[in-house]
Amino acid sequence: MAAIQVIRSEWTKIRSVASTVWTLSLAVVVTIALGMLISALSRNDFDSMSTRDQFTFDPTFISFAGMALGQLAMIVFGVLVVANEYSSGMIRTSLAAVPQRGTFLFSKIAVATGLALVVGFATSFAAFFLGQAMLGPHGAALGDPGVLRAVIGGGLYMTLIAVFSMGVATMLRSPMLSLGILMPFFFLISNILGNVSATKRVGQFLPDQAGSKILQVVTPVGDDTPYGPWGGLGIMVVWVLAALLGGYVVLKRRDA
Template identity: 55%
Template structure:
């Protein structure tokens, strides 16, 4: 039986040795930071116009994280590539031959991805937060204000969960091109569009990205049926379902 630490080390080597996964992690950091800083700067320069129609207090934290929608797309791509590269290259057969205990293999993959995604997400959200607050000037907030630190950690957990959800779906589909072809339009187009369509917006609120993004908010909108922790839990349930389905597919299908 393969030892878990050795399998985890192998999975870590697979991830860091593929250039595309490294670039997607760098993109997660850069696009979240740059977009958040620029939007915060523009908001500060046009504060009266930007806040005149708000129904809740101005949320300096979520403003700094305005670019996270781009960062989430990058980390979704990372989750897909980190798993899908093995299927596209055929290396999954080698992995299963070396580690026939598929539960150990799957657990090691998820453990490594969780560690990487969480570490990158924490660095990203904290630097983005401080950069955004600097851009907001006199309209900024601090980590010591109520719910702000929770929102910052919530942003990191949100990005990590989306990465794991994408990885689980890639194991289910066993094809990185197909996974990207489904997940990218869903997160970038379908979910945002459905969230503003009157007949289906109540359903769209429970999609993983819509629910998880509630964790980033310091102030809960009056029309939102759940708070930040419940939203993060909904996102976590979607992620758990994707990972369980991925494991079942890995168990029942040949590579």
């Protein structure tokens, strides 16, 4: 089967499954709504902040506060795109129709990545503009130094979270197992390693800790991270490529 036909087939699969559509919709709503809420609260609290906190106030980063939960939905989307076929048994039919496993995996990842990229960018820009509207006089403009980079980076960050989850799900081949590992990893283990002094050096090289650096415009006081915004995103890309490579190796060597 030609690659273009496989891509069309994967597009049909994704848009015909209600759970994937709902998870992407949830990512948009949660990210924007929570970002607006935190931005509104920050505006009310700004005058009572210390001088140092006002000096290091990052209005762009504040508007992205909802991404902490929005990425949860992107993780679920990435897992479901891949692992649903294993849980339903449809993977056997898919591989019978497309015996070239590399083509099959590439087409699935390409379609899902394109969709996640569109949703990620739309969410990032909407969260920024609505968040700045909530911040009022304390907000930033898209043309300010570093702001456009952070907004574009927000879309890339959400996309990479989804793609990393696809790679992990391809390796584990189970939605429950994949979510059971990814959720604690991103929402518990990563935060602990990144905030405990003894493990901070390790934690800052984890995919979400490194990738989220792209969202910052103002560097926090005392931040000694050994890489910049694009360097952090580059570290995240390495994690994503490793997950996809691992998924490909497992798909290639194991029976459906």
